[in-house]
Amino acid sequence: MTWTARCVLVLGLCVTALAGFNARAGGGGPPMTTTYTNPVLDDNVPDPFVLKVGSWYYAYVTNGNGGDVPVHRSRDLVHWSYVGDALASQPRWARGGLTWAPEVMAFGPNRFVLYYTTRDVLSERQCVGAAVARSPEGPFTDASERPLVCQADLGGSIDASPFQDKDGQRYLLWKNDGNCCNLSTGIYLQKLSADGLALVGKETLLISNGALWEGAVIEAPTLHYSDGFYYLLYSGASYDNETYAVGYATSRALTGPYTKAPEPLVVTSGRVVGPGHQSVVQDGAGQTWLVYHAWTLGAVGDANGGQRSMRLDRVGFKNGRVIFGGVTLTPQPAPTP
Numbered sequence: 546m547t548w549t550a551r552c553v554l555v556l557g558l559c560v561t562a563l564a565g566f567n568a569r570a571g572g573g574g575p576p577m578t579t580t581y582t583n584p585v586l587d588d589n590v591p592d593p594f595v596l597k598v599g600s601w602y603y604a605y606v607t608n609g610n611g612g613d614v615p616v617h618r619s620r621d622l623v624h625w626s627y628v629g630d631a632l633a634s635q636p637r638w639a640r641g642g643l644t645w646a647p648e649v650m651a652f653g654p655n656r657f658v659l660y661y662t663t664r665d666v667l668s669e670r671q672c673v674g675a676a677v678a679r680s681p682e683g684p685f686t687d688a689s690e691r692p693l694v695c696q697a698d699l700g701g702s703i704d705a706s707p708f709q710d711k712d713g714q715r716y717l718l719w720k721n722d723g724n725c726c727n728l729s730t731g732i733y734l735q736k737l738s739a740d741g742l743a744l745v746g747k748e749t750l751l752i753s754n755g756a757l758w759e760g761a762v763i764e765a766p767t768l769h770y771s772d773g774f775y776y777l778l779y780s781g782a783s784y785d786n787e788t789y790a791v792g793y794a795t796s797r798a799l800t801g802p803y804t805k806a807p808e809p810l811v812v813t814s815g816r817v818v819g820p821g822h823q824s825v826v827q828d829g830a831g832q833t834w835l836v837y838h839a840w841t842l843g844a845v846g847d848a849n850g851g852q853r854s855m856r857l858d859r860v861g862f863k864n865g866r867v868i869f870g871g872v873t874l875t876p877q878p879a880p881t882p
Contacts, residue, residue, distance in 0.1 A: 580876040581623040583817075584839075584854035590615070591853040592765070592822040594648040594706075595622070595836045598681045600882070602826065604836070604855065605631060605647040605659070613644040614661060616682060621882040622828060622857060631659065633684035636674060638691050640664040645671070646765065646822070649681060650707035650715065650741065658741040659685040660705035660717065665692050670701030671722050675742050693717075693744065700725045704822075707737070708768040710799060715741065718751075718766040720779075730754045732766045732779060734800065749800045751777060758782060758790060758809050765822040769833075771862040777803055778810070778867070780821035789819035791837065795865045810869050816841055817856070817872040825860065830881035835860040835869065 586593070590606040597603075604617045604625060612630025619625045631649075635641040645662040652658055657678050665672040672695035676685035694702040694717070701722035708716045715737040723730045731753040736745040754763045759781035767778040775796045782788035791811035794803035811820045820839040827833055838853035858877070861868035 578621065578623060578879050581857070581879045582876050583856045583858070583873055585623050585857045586617060586625045586855035588854060589852035590617070590855045591838050592646040592704075593836050593838055593855045594646075594824045595826040596649050596651070596681060597826060598651065601681075603628075603649070603681045605649055606855070607646060608642070608644040613641065614647045614659065614683070614685070618682070622826070622834065622880045625855075628682050631678070631683035631685050632661065632676060633686045635663060636676075636687040636689050638665055638667065638689070639674060639687075640666050643671070646704045648706050648824070650709070651681070652715075652741050655679045657681050657685070658707070659683075660693070660707060662703040662705065665695055665697075665701070667691075668695060668697040668701070670695060670697045671703045671725075672697075673702050673705040673717075673719055677742070689742070693742070694719055696721045699723055700728050700730075702733075704765045706766050706768065706824075707741070708734075711770060716768075716799075717744065718768055720764040720766060724762045730761070730763050732763060732777065734768075751801050752779070752794050752803050752805065754781065756781070756792070756805060758788075759792070760788065763792075767824055769825050769862060772864075773797065774862070774865045775799055775803075776862055776867055778823055778825070780823065781809070784819065784821060787813040787818050789813075789821045791821055791823050791835075793867050806867070810867055811835070811837065811872060814872050816874060819853075820856065820872055828880035828882070832880065833860050833862065834858065834880060839872070 592607040594605050602619045614632040616628045616631040617625040643664045647661040649659045659676045672692035675693045676687035678685040696702045699721035705719045732751045733748045735748040763781045765780040769776045778793045790809035792809045794805040796803040818840040823837040
């Protein structure tokens with residue numbers, strides 16, 4: 546064997562060994578990828594929220610076959626694997642089986658708080674609870690005697706979303722469930738206690754439904770701060786058909802006033818039907834991505850046996866405007882892990 550042939554052989558063995566090591570490291574690294582195609586999680590995973598912890602991304606979704614709070618994890622935002630049910634049990638005030646829209650915030654390296662919607666037995670309204678775990682995978686436990694947020698006179702409270710401001714103070718956003726009973730719907734904001742398990746002070750109403758495209762509903766708030774602007778993303782209209790969409794409002798101050806964009810940002814397009822219930826996550830290079838669910842054409846609504854799968858597309862925030870190139874179904878440049 547020539548010297549050159551030996552070098553090629555040795556190099557090949559090293560590359561093979563390194564690939565095997567990378568595949569085993571950390572419970573299995575994702576395949577090398579430069580592009581991805583939506584949906585990135587082609588399953589029944591409505592209301593997705595993605596949290597990054599270290600080198601892992603965790604996706605929490607509304608209850609289904611995977612339990613009260615199914616959680617999936619990924620190294621690259623593209624390849625996902627099911628972990629389990631993140632919620633250990635329902636608190637005494639709740640009626641199980643109706644757990645919606647979970648979102649999680651880290652309050653320390655070994656403290657995570659899960660905010661979720663479930664039904665309050667006393668008021669018979671959907672209300673917000675908070676559960677705690679030492680790991681982002683759970684199990685989360687809720688030992689509370691009553692809901693964290695429950696505006697029973699306004700139809701209930703759903704779709705809780707935590708936010709940390711630039712000064713470190715944490716807040717909770719949510720929506721009053723007025724569309725259950727012919728009331729208006731609005732997005733509220735209130736300070737969280739240091740442990741994340743109580744609200745402090747008085748809530749502030751940020752926006753209410755009123756734009757033509759929103760119909761009777763706005764919900765699913767996501768608050769993002771960038772370069773002097775607060776961007777309040779939200780979903781509106783009917784979740785079970787093509788009218789559902791994502792809009793946004795902006796403000797220079799956390800508590801407003803917020804000015805709505807004149808048109809929705811993310812709308813039905815071709816086979817991507819009813820996109821909504823968004824969250825924002827950054828990849829390893831600092832690029833922001835919009836995570837959302839959507840129906841597939843011909844499978845809209847529970848009555849038709851459809852499912853809402855998880856999608857991922859680039860999003861930008863600049864000078865008070867949200868920049869979104871549209872929903873995609875063709876191969877796109879992949880996130881940086």
